[in-house]
Amino acid sequence: MGYYDEHVSEQESRRRGSKRTSTGLAAFIGAVFGGLVVIFTIPALSHFGLLPYEINSEADSSAVFNSESPQEGLSQTVNLDVNSDVTQAVDSVSDAVVGVINMQQSNFFSEEANEGTGSGVIYKKSGDKAYVVTNHHVINRANEIEVSLADGTRVQAKLLGSDVITDLAVLEIDGSDVETTAEFGSSSTLRVGEPALAIGNPLGLHFSSTVTQGIISATERSIPVDLTGNGQVDWHAEVIQTDAAINPGNSGGALVNIEGQVIGINSMKIAQSAVEGIGFAIPTEIAIPVIEDLESIGEVRRPQMGVGIRSLSEIPSAYWQETLKLPEDIKGGVVISSISPTSPAERAGLQEYDVIVKIDDKEINDGHDLRKYLYSEKRIGDEIDVTVYRDGSREVIKVQLAEQQSF
Numbered sequence: 001m002g003y004y005d006e007h008v009s010e011q012e013s014r015r016r017g018s019k020r021t022s023t024g025l026a027a028f029i030g031a032v033f034g035g036l037v038v039i040f041t042i043p044a045l046s047h048f049g050l051l052p053y054e055i056n057s058e059a060d061s062s063a064v065f066n067s068e069s070p071q072e073g074l075s076q077t078v079n080l081d082v083n084s085d086v087t088q089a090v091d092s093v094s095d096a097v098v099g100v101i102n103m104q105q106s107n108f109f110s111e112e113a114n115e116g117t118g119s120g121v122i123y124k125k126s127g128d129k130a131y132v133v134t135n136h137h138v139i140n141r142a143n144e145i146e147v148s149l150a151d152g153t154r155v156q157a158k159l160l161g162s163d164v165i166t167d168l169a170v171l172e173i174d175g176s177d178v179e180t181t182a183e184f185g186s187s188s189t190l191r192v193g194e195p196a197l198a199i200g201n202p203l204g205l206h207f208s209s210t211v212t213q214g215i216i217s218a219t220e221r222s223i224p225v226d227l228t229g230n231g232q233v234d235w236h237a238e239v240i241q242t243d244a245a246i247n248p249g250n251s252g253g254a255l256v257n258i259e260g261q262v263i264g265i266n267s268m269k270i271a272q273s274a275v276e277g278i279g280f281a282i283p284t285e286i287a288i289p290v291i292e293d294l295e296s297i298g299e300v301r302r303p304q305m306g307v308g309i310r311s312l313s314e315i316p317s318a319y320w321q322e323t324l325k326l327p328e329d330i331k332g333g334v335v336i337s338s339i340s341p342t343s344p345a346e347r348a349g350l351q352e353y354d355v356i357v358k359i360d361d362k363e364i365n366d367g368h369d370l371r372k373y374l375y376s377e378k379r380i381g382d383e384i385d386v387t388v389y390r391d392g393s394r395e396v397i398k399v400q401l402a403e404q405q406s407f
Contacts, residue, residue: 085258086213089197092260094209095180096122097199097253099148100134100157100171104141119200119253120147120171121182121262123291130175133291134252135267136162139169147173148201150180150209161298163290164227165235165375166282167267170294182254185261187240187283190219198244198266198279200253214244214277223268223280224368232314236368239280240264246279255281303380303401306343307350309334311366324355325392332365333357333389348399351390358387374401 100120118138124131132147139145145157155173162169196216201208218241227234242255246266255264264281293300312320312333320326324335334356339345356364362373378384383400 086195086197089256089258089260090199090211093180093182093254093256093262094199094211095150096182097201097209098122098132098150099201099208100132100138100252101146101148101154102139102142103144103146117201117249118251119249119266121252121254121265122178122180123182123184123262124295125175125178125181128175130173130178130181131160131295132157132171132173133265133287134169134171135265136164136167136169138252139171145171147171148208149177151177153177161294161300163294163300165371166286166290166300167225167237168265168282168287168290168294170291182262183260184284184288185257185259185263187219187263187285190216190240190257190263190283192216192219195258196242196244196263197256197258198242198246198250198253198281199256200246200250200266202245202247202249210250212245214242217241217243217278219283221280232311232367234367235371237267237280238283238286239267240283242279242281243277244279245277246281250279301380302375302404303378303382304343304374304404305345305350305386305399305401306340307336307345308338308340309356309367309370310337311335312355313366324353324389326355326389327392330355330357330389332363334364334367334370336388344399344402348386348397350386350388350397350399354388354390356386356388359384 098120100118102116102118116138118134120132120134120138122130122132139159139162142159145159146154147157148154155177157171157173160170160172192215194216196214198212198214200210202210221239221241222236223239224233225235225237226232240255240263242264244255246268250266251268253266254262255266257263262284264283265287266279266281268280290300312331312335315324315335320330321328326333336345336350336352336354336356339350339352356370358364359370359373362369362377364370364373378401380401380403383398386397386399388395388397
């Protein structure tokens with residue numbers, strides 16, 4: 001008997017269907033088995049370092065299904081440790097950085113108003129008193145000074161002393177509400193490129209305790225400073241350069257290292273539209289001796305000759321030979337413009353219009369050279385040899401230095 005093709009096709013179809021079912025079941029069982037093998041063997045392989053990556057067995061605890069928002073699928077909860085060297089440094093010193101308010105009489109009714117705000121650093125607490133260092137220019141010409149603590153409490157401040165040359169001032173306040181004082185670090189060990197944090201009150205107390213981060217851009221910068229307001233350079237401040245943002249109001253605040261130690265007192269920045277990220281701080285190696293003098297005696301003790309001076313470069317060159325009678329090869333020096341009564345200069349016989357060209361073996365080209373040599377190299381009571389030109393003649397005059405009374 002023959003078979004119809006349709007019948008044969010139906011039987012073969014049943015046989016094929018049965019074979020597919022068996023094959024599918026075997027594949028399913030194999031997949032399950034393979035999955036179990038992977039689940040149990042991968043951790044072991046990772047443990048023995050046989051995988052190019054690591055398996056974190058705790059990862060599952062940070063991932064959960066969000067059943068309330070199925071449309072968002074799988075959401076992951078990640079717990080981050082936000083503590084870092086930076087946050088720890090800020091936490092350790094930020095409460096010691098305060099606001100300093102300069103109060104001045106504003107009109108003829110003698111009413112007082114806030115004329116300016118800056119920053120300061122509480123560096124010491126002794127008994128019921130606390131001590132704040134800030135900039136001289138922050139408190140200059142103040143009738144009254146207030147300090148705003150980290151919690152917003154305002155207290156009256158007493159000015160113990162200020163120094164225009166280093167631009168530093170020390171204040172005394174009631175220490176009842178003071179709990180944190182700053183620790184001074186060494187600025188002499190700073191390296192270019194290490195992190196730096198500037199803490200202060202930019203643009204007034206509305207932005208109190210602002211922190212900006214940068215690096216030490218240079219450890220030794222010499223910046224010309226006009227101390228008398230006559231447009232002439234009187235001094236070169238030795239400062240730290242940083243790119244941490246220093247804005248108006250930051251003056252007197254803290255420049256801090258990654259250990260939370262104060263390494264400088266923020267002082268100034270280059271305020272030009274084409275310049276960004278150049279700020280300066282007074283290094284602690286210079287600041288600490290000045291702070292100690294201001295706290296204990298109200299001034300910085302420096303040697304002086306007792307003369308008023310002008311750099312030769314400030315005098316029109318037409319007068320160099322005509323009035324001062326200088327040799328043509330003399331291009332630098334300091335002209336004595338006045339002599340204080342009973343001063344070392346008067347006792348030694350120095351005269352008005354003498355031109356100082358050398359002190360000891362140090363050539364003097366301008367007023368900065370003279371001040372730097374006296375303040376950095378000499379002490380009160382030292383005797384110096386002053387080389388001058390007087391009426392065309394060169395003379396050497398011995399002068400014994402006394403304590404400076406005022407700048």
